[in-house]
Amino acid sequence: xxxxxxxxxxxxxxxxxxxxxxxxxxxxxxxxxxxxxxxxxxxxxxxxxxxxxxxxxxxxxxxxxxxxxxxxxxxxxxxxxxxxxxxxxxxxxxxxxxxxxxxxxxxxxxxxxxxxxxxxxxxxxxxxxxxxxxxxxxxxxxxxxxxxxxxxxxxxxxxxxxxxxxxxxxxxxxxxxxxxxxxxxxxxxxxxxxxxxxxxxxxxxxxxxxxxxxxxxxxxxxxxxxxxxxxxxxxxxxxxxxxxxxxxxxxxxxxxxxxxxxxxxxxxxxxxxxxxxxxxxxxx
Numbered sequence: 653x654x655x656x657x658x659x660x661x662x663x664x665x666x667x668x669x670x671x672x673x674x675x676x677x678x679x680x681x682x683x684x685x686x687x688x689x690x691x692x693x694x695x696x697x698x699x700x701x702x703x704x705x706x707x708x709x710x711x712x713x714x715x716x717x718x719x720x721x722x723x724x725x726x727x728x729x730x731x732x733x734x735x736x737x738x739x740x741x742x743x744x745x746x747x748x749x750x751x752x753x754x755x756x757x758x759x760x761x762x763x764x765x766x767x768x769x770x771x772x773x774x775x776x777x778x779x780x781x782x783x784x785x786x787x788x789x790x791x792x793x794x795x796x797x798x799x800x801x802x803x804x805x806x807x808x809x810x811x812x813x814x815x816x817x818x819x820x821x822x823x824x825x826x827x828x829x830x831x832x833x834x835x836x837x838x839x840x841x842x843x844x845x846x847x848x849x850x851x852x853x854x855x856x857x858x859x860x861x862x863x864x865x866x867x868x869x870x871x872x873x874x875x876x877x878x879x880x881x882x883x884x885x886x887x888x889x890x891x892x893x894x895x896x897x898x899x900x901x902x903x904x905x906x907x908x909x910x911x912x913x914x915x916x917x918x919x920x921x922x923x924x925x926x927x928x929x930x931x932x933x934x935x936x
Contacts, residue, residue: 676928677928679928679929681756681760682726682831683828683831683832683833683929684756684760684929685723685726685756685759686727686830687827687929688762688763689721689727689759689827690727690729690740690824690827691926692763692930693721693790694740694819694823694868695797695819695823696740696789697737697738697739697740697819698815698819698870699738699789699793699796701737702815703796705792706792709785709788709789709792710734710735710736713733713735716732716733717733717777717781718731718733718746718748718749719748719750719751719781720744720749720750720773721750721751721753721759721769722744722750722772723753723756723758724754724755724758726753726755727742727759728742728743729741729742729743730743730745730746730747733786738789748773748774749777749778749781750772750773750778751768751769751770751772751782752769753769753770754769754770768782793816796812796816797816797817810885810889811885814851814889814892815854815885817889817892818850818851818855818857818888819855819870821892821923822849822857822868823868825922825923826867826868828922828929829842829866829922830866832922832925832929835921838918838919838921839861839865839866840864841914842861842864842866842914843914843915844863845860845861845876845878845915846861846874846875846876847859847860847861847878847911847915847916847919848872848876848879849881849919850881851881851884851885852881857871858870858871858876859919860873861915877911877915878910878911878916879909879910879911880907880908880909881908882906883907883908894927
């Protein structure tokens, strides 16, 4: 993922920058809500699968909890937590408790500053779970997605952080392709098919495209129409951190690109938008 450098703030606010350049760094709050739901929080599935501290948190659950976040003019999704893991499901039909947010902005505030919404179903369970196990899981996820240099010196932590970042980015690609006005332009030019995205022998995801709608799936596609694969975890980390030249690595053969290159090109354009949304470069 190419990490775009943001122009000085005074340029964004003045006449020295063209409208197109300013638009490049704009964040749509509704799209951000989908990124938070399916990109950031969606990675809880992987966290609970590979992270020992997260597994210990789930092991203490007295009974399964299915927490639904219902966002006005935004995502509605349910996180199913059991002792064995976490599963994200779209909709609220199987929820045991629910928290409602009146707008995408209110939901984004949950992620940015831990401001809760309104418990509307089984409020006792909502509050006890949200302030207990869910907060502990979210804190662990944050530590891995926004790591300190000291933490990254531990190899196991480094690998986990990179894997979780890959899945967060993959989820954010589909979220933005479906909701972000700028990303929708790239999505509208993307043909149907499945794209393999992964770190060789470590992690894999499918970005499925149908009728210009994107969906991220945590499995390898059976018949990928295009492939984007990174040689190892260290390379993937460098790409996500913006410290490695993607073009240079393609030339060296450490990034494998094959198949319908136009699909990869459009996804790469959306990845630039992911940097704006998740990299703290955007303006609202």
